Amino acid sequence: MLPKWLRVERIVWLAFASALALSGHAFAESTQSNTSVFSPASTPAAQEFQLGLFVFSITAAIFVVVGGLLTYVVIRYRARPGDEQSEPPQVYGSNQVELAWTVIPVLIVVVLFLTTARVIFAIQDAPKPDSALEVTVVGHQYWWEFRYPKQGIDAVNEIHVPLSSADHPAPTYLKLLSADTDHSFWVPRLSGKTDLIPNHPNDLWIEPMQPGLYLGQCAQFCGVQHANMLLRVYVDTPEQFAAWAANQAKPGVQDSSVAAGRHVFETQACMNCHTVKGTAATGRFGPDLTHIMSRDTIASGMIPNTQDNLKAWIKNPDTFKPGCLMPAMQLTDEQIDQVTSYLETLK
Amino acid sequence: MADSTLPIHGSLDLTPPQEREQNLIEILHSWVITVDHKKLGLLYMIMAIFFLLVAGLEAILIRIQLVVPDNHFVSPATFNRLFTMHGTTMVFLVGMPLVFAWGNYIIPLQIGARDMAFPRLNSFSFWLTFLGGVLLYYSFIGGPGLYGTGSAPDITWWAYAPLTLKAFSPGNAPDYWALALLTTGFGTLGGAINIIATVVSMRCKGMTLMRMPLFCWLLFVDAALILVTITPLTAAQVMLLIDRYLGGHFFDTQAGGSAVIWMHFFWIFGHPEVYVLVFPAFAIASEVIPVFSRKAIFGYPAMVAASVGIAFVSLGVWAHHMFTVGMTSAGNAFFVLSTMLVGIPTGIKIFNWLATMWGGRIRFATPMLFCTAFLFQFLIAGLTGIILSTGAWDWQLHNSYFVPAHFHYVLIGAIVFNVFAGIYYWYPKATGRMMSETLGKWHFWLFLIGFHVTFDTMHFVGFEGMPRWIYTYPADRGWQHLNLVISIGGLIQAVAILVFAWNLISSLFIGKKAGNDPWDAWTLEWITPSPPPVYNFATEPVVHSRRPLWDLKHPEDPDWKYD
Numbered sequence: 090m091l092p093k094w095l096r097v098e099r100i101v102w103l104a105f106a107s108a109l110a111l112s113g114h115a116f117a118e119s120t121q122s123n124t125s126v127f128s129p130a131s132t133p134a135a136q137e138f139q140l141g142l143f144v145f146s147i148t149a150a151i152f153v154v155v156g157g158l159l160t161y162v163v164i165r166y167r168a169r170p171g172d173e174q175s176e177p178p179q180v181y182g183s184n185q186v187e188l189a190w191t192v193i194p195v196l197i198v199v200v201l202f203l204t205t206a207r208v209i210f211a212i213q214d215a216p217k218p219d220s221a222l223e224v225t226v227v228g229h230q231y232w233w234e235f236r237y238p239k240q241g242i243d244a245v246n247e248i249h250v251p252l253s254s255a256d257h258p259a260p261t262y263l264k265l266l267s268a269d270t271d272h273s274f275w276v277p278r279l280s281g282k283t284d285l286i287p288n289h290p291n292d293l294w295i296e297p298m299q300p301g302l303y304l305g306q307c308a309q310f311c312g313v314q315h316a317n318m319l320l321r322v323y324v325d326t327p328e329q330f331a332a333w334a335a336n337q338a339k340p341g342v343q344d345s346s347v348a349a350g351r352h353v354f355e356t357q358a359c360m361n362c363h364t365v366k367g368t369a370a371t372g373r374f375g376p377d378l379t380h381i382m383s384r385d386t387i388a389s390g391m392i393p394n395t396q397d398n399l400k401a402w403i404k405n406p407d408t409f410k411p412g413c414l415m416p417a418m419q420l421t422d423e424q425i426d427q428v429t430s431y432l433e434t435l436k
Numbered sequence: 437m438a439d440s441t442l443p444i445h446g447s448l449d450l451t452p453p454q455e456r457e458q459n460l461i462e463i464l465h466s467w468v469i470t471v472d473h474k475k476l477g478l479l480y481m482i483m484a485i486f487f488l489l490v491a492g493l494e495a496i497l498i499r500i501q502l503v504v505p506d507n508h509f510v511s512p513a514t515f516n517r518l519f520t521m522h523g524t525t526m527v528f529l530v531g532m533p534l535v536f537a538w539g540n541y542i543i544p545l546q547i548g549a550r551d552m553a554f555p556r557l558n559s560f561s562f563w564l565t566f567l568g569g570v571l572l573y574y575s576f577i578g579g580p581g582l583y584g585t586g587s588a589p590d591i592t593w594w595a596y597a598p599l600t601l602k603a604f605s606p607g608n609a610p611d612y613w614a615l616a617l618l619t620t621g622f623g624t625l626g627g628a629i630n631i632i633a634t635v636v637s638m639r640c641k642g643m644t645l646m647r648m649p650l651f652c653w654l655l656f657v658d659a660a661l662i663l664v665t666i667t668p669l670t671a672a673q674v675m676l677l678i679d680r681y682l683g684g685h686f687f688d689t690q691a692g693g694s695a696v697i698w699m700h701f702f703w704i705f706g707h708p709e710v711y712v713l714v715f716p717a718f719a720i721a722s723e724v725i726p727v728f729s730r731k732a733i734f735g736y737p738a739m740v741a742a743s744v745g746i747a748f749v750s751l752g753v754w755a756h757h758m759f760t761v762g763m764t765s766a767g768n769a770f771f772v773l774s775t776m777l778v779g780i781p782t783g784i785k786i787f788n789w790l791a792t793m794w795g796g797r798i799r800f801a802t803p804m805l806f807c808t809a810f811l812f813q814f815l816i817a818g819l820t821g822i823i824l825s826t827g828a829w830d831w832q833l834h835n836s837y838f839v840p841a842h843f844h845y846v847l848i849g850a851i852v853f854n855v856f857a858g859i860y861y862w863y864p865k866a867t868g869r870m871m872s873e874t875l876g877k878w879h880f881w882l883f884l885i886g887f888h889v890t891f892d893t894m895h896f897v898g899f900e901g902m903p904r905w906i907y908t909y910p911a912d913r914g915w916q917h918l919n920l921v922i923s924i925g926g927l928i929q930a931v932a933i934l935v936f937a938w939n940l941i942s943s944l945f946i947g948k949k950a951g952n953d954p955w956d957a958w959t960l961e962w963i964t965p966s967p968p969p970v971y972n973f974a975t976e977p978v979v980h981s982r983r984p985l986w987d988l989k990h991p992e993d994p995d996w997k998y999d
Contacts, residue, residue, distance in 0.1 A: 108888075108892070112896065113890065121914070122901060122913065122914045122915075123901060123912075123913070123914075124900060124902070124913055125832070125833040125900050126836075126899050126900075126901060131449070134832070136828070137828050137829050137831060137832050138829075138832075139830040140826055140828050140829045141823075141826075141832070143824050144822065144829060147822075148819040148820075148822055148823055148958025151819060152815065152816065152819055155786065155787075155790075155815055156812060157817060158508070159808075159811055159812060160662075160791060160795045161652075161792070162790060162794055162798075163798065163808060164797060165731070166793060166796050166797065166798050167797075167798050167800065168797040168798055168799045169797075172797040173505070176730050176797075176990070177729075177730050177731055177795055177796050178795065179731060179732050179993070179995075180731065180732070180734060180791075180795060181732055181734070181735075181736070181998055182734050182735035182736065182737070182738065182791075183735070186735075186791065187735050187738045187784070187788075190784060190787040192778065192781060192782065194780045194783045195783075195919075198773075198776045198779065198780065198808050201479070201776055201826065202769075202772060202773045202776055203825040204826075205769075205772050205825075205827055205828060205829075206769040206772065206773075208450050208827075208828040208829075209765050209768050209769055209772070209827050209828045210765050210769070210828075212828055213764075213765040213768070214765050221789050226682070230604075232650065246617045253770060261830060265762075269598075269603075269604065270596075270598055270599040270604055271575060271596050271598075271599065271695060273760060273835065273904065275835075275901075277832060277901040280831070281760070281828065281829075281830075281831020281832040281834075282831055282832070282835065283760050283762060283831070284694050284760050284761045284762065284835060284874070286696060286761060286762070287598060287689035287690070287695055288689040288692070288693070288694060288695065289694070289696055289762065290762075291761075291762035292717060292762070304901075304912075304913070306903060306906075308835040308836070308903040309596070309760075309835060310516075310591075310592045310594075310596070310835070310905040311599065311933065312518060312599060312604065313512050313513050313590065314512060315516075315905060316512065316905075316906035316907045316908050316909065317908075319910070337985070358620065391910075393977060411511060411512055411513075412512055412513060418918055426758060
């Protein structure tokens with residue numbers, strides 16, 4: 090009996106140890122990801138992460154104590170051969186014990202609540218500094234619109250914000266709106282998420298402390314292509330940001346060599362939904378294309394912005410993003426080539 | 437067995453009808469017209485297991501689609517329908533029928549009654565619930581109305597407005613969803629009224645409320661909770677249908693309606709609903725753990741108080757599902773506190789089960805194995821719940837895979853595990869035969885491994901920023917390894933379920949004869965034959981304590997001495 094029991098015990102410990110090792114590995118790996126909640130690069134995300142670590146350590150301690158007791162009870166009080174003869178002593182309860190295991194959780198709740206409330210108030214009611222950049226985010230079914238009211242910029246899907254530092258704090262304050270259904274703005278390394286709800290403006294702020302590209306995506310189901318409503322946040326140095334903003338504020342490039350493409354754009358249905366500033370195209374239903382070539386991706390971060398992808402997208406958006414709201418306009422291959430050439434001048 | 441021997445025109449035929457062989461049609465007919473609480477309980481159970489298999493199949497399809505990045509196994513629209521139907525089915529067509537499967541079958545037997553208080557309402561409630569299931573699944577055919585291809589709702593089981601309105605969801609799929617929930621909702625309300633009336637008025641002699649088995653207490657509180665929570669859901673469905681068909685603007689944001697009001701209606705139903713679903717699991721644990729530990733339940737009055745406490749507090753926590761919708765900081769803080777408070781009575785329950793096992797002689801038969809796993813898993817589920825309750829940290833975790841990981845820990849790790857425990861425990865009573873212990877252990881270990889491979893991993897992919905409800909994900913996110921592991925776990929669980937299904941069916945024919953009381957248990961249902969006759973008890977039992985059969989078996993040390 091005993092050797093067999095030991096074997097079982099060994100297997101259990103082995104399984105437990107390997108599970109622990111695997112989860113440790115998964116935990117370590119998860120901090121490498123560009124969308125990890127464990128590698129904050131912005132003030133609110135860092136505050137949330139610290140709260141997370143605090144609550145993790147408390148819950149882990151509770152787990153070790155209660156889980157340990159459970160394991161002890163299961164091993165110590167398992168029935169052994171011969172136990173069928175008699176029943177164990179019957180115990181019906183104890184008020185002292187009940188009181189003890191009521192009071193201790195109450196104390197834990199008090200500590201956890203006060204810590205959490207402090208972080209909630211610190212982030213949600215943070216005063217907006219004058220140096221803050223203001224951006225209005227409008228969620229559309231399966232793409233993002235970023236309006237910079239003071240700079241007169243309409244960016245799409247890829248949002249550029251300035252780097253913040255201790256000496257020159259430059260947080261970005263986002264006003265969150267929706268043009269259709271509910272969406273949610275989530276870039277894990279910069280901040281927790283906040284929903285974009287029609288008729289219900291929300292606020293969110295980020296303060297990125299490291300330059301680079303941060304990935305995220307819509308986190309509230311918004312329809313058939315919810316999965317491909319991806320988000321890219323470019324945190325620029327102040328110089329990079331100024332250069333980007335100056336370019337974005339310009340009207341679209343007017344290049345007579347692509348007049349044929351522009352003609353297609355303005356006579357087929359393209360301009361009903363898309364804007365190219367400085368031209369007759371002023372549609373607002375789809376993304377602003379005035380500076381489409383300044384973006385790394387198309388289709389809301391889904392595919393690289395290359396000539397081939399642009400052509401395939403215009404020919405039939407459903408090949409990439411089935412169910413998206415842009416229709417295939419049945420253009421001829423020649424028209425597609427012309428329109429693509431036109432778009433490629435819009436830097 | 438026939439259900440009634442109504443005298444016709446004054447002539448009274450006292451020949452027991454079951455002496456005559458019934459043909460198949462008569463047997464089926466007897467199940468359709470039955471008002472017997474045991475048959476209705478089994479019908480609820482069969483319905484729940486059937487839809488568990490259907491929704492489980494949907495989960496498998498979901499996991500196949502997510503096994504690699506940029507997969508094209510199902511279309512985006514199909515994927516969205518699959519998870520909407522999976523969630524809706526599991527909650528309304530598996531979880532809710534299970535409440536009434538247990539409530540119907542066990543309560544009258546445990547309180548020494550011959551049936552539920554309202555047998556006809558009981559039957560009506562079951563068939564309404566079943567009709568709701570048929571309506572929901574008919575949407576696969578009837579969803580598009582006059583145009584489009586076949587479709588079921590693709591709006592998530594939250595069905596957030598305004599996505600459910602005509603502008604964004606043409607066709608009839610959301611209508612089937614709303615009507616199905618309305619229909620099952622009325623069935624549920626009927627069933628809850630019945631449980632309350634039964635517990636209040638049908639207890640046998642000597643069974644005061646504080647001598648009632650904890651199982652009945654939990655179902656009683658559960659039924660009361662149902663009356664409060666299903667009502668706002670029903671109201672919301674009516675408002676949704678008014679918006680869709682009568683030009684209402686409750687949720688129509690383009691006409692000044694509010695998307696947030698739907699969220700409030702949904703979650704003031706939706707959060708207590710979790711407790712509605714988990715109470716039967718608590719009820720099963722409160723029967724199985726004492727019997728297999730060979731000890732009386734520890735702290736019975738504390739357990740009753742904790743149950744009532746959970747039910748009350750759970751009505752004030754709903755907006756912790758809404759930390760990201762832009763409530764005020766004070767509002768967020770309020771729901772942080774109320775949510776954390778639920779942890780206290782829940783903790784008390786875990787401690788009392790633990791104390792019941794302490795000093796016992798625990799027999800690890802299959803029901804107890806499932807209950808032991810439940811204790812560990814419910815502990816973890818509670819702790820991840822505490823993690824999610826910390827509003828600011830929830831801004832990160834909300835709608836990430838951490839959330840499905842957490843609630844599947846509750847719904848499977850706690851509820852389904854205990855449902856299996858309950859099935860292994862009461863199967864002998866309902867059928868007269870034991871389920872196979874060997875297959876039971878295979879079922880348990882396979883399901884345990886599959887469960888942990890899937891849902892432990894899901895927490896981590898949530899930390900890596902993977903949101904729920906996405907039909908695919910780009911390869912550059914680095915989520916593929918964990919998703920592969922999650923899917924493998926899903927397949928292991930599917931194998932375990934097949935073992936269970938085989939055990940369930942084969943034991944009906946080759947299982948060992950059970951006798952009245954195979955587990956040496958203490959509540960009244962074990963004094964009747966297995967399966968119990970239509971009338972349950974030939975004479976009304978009289979009880980003197982919480983464990984009438986203990987008193988019978990141990991006249992030298994009866995419970996009533998300590999009352």
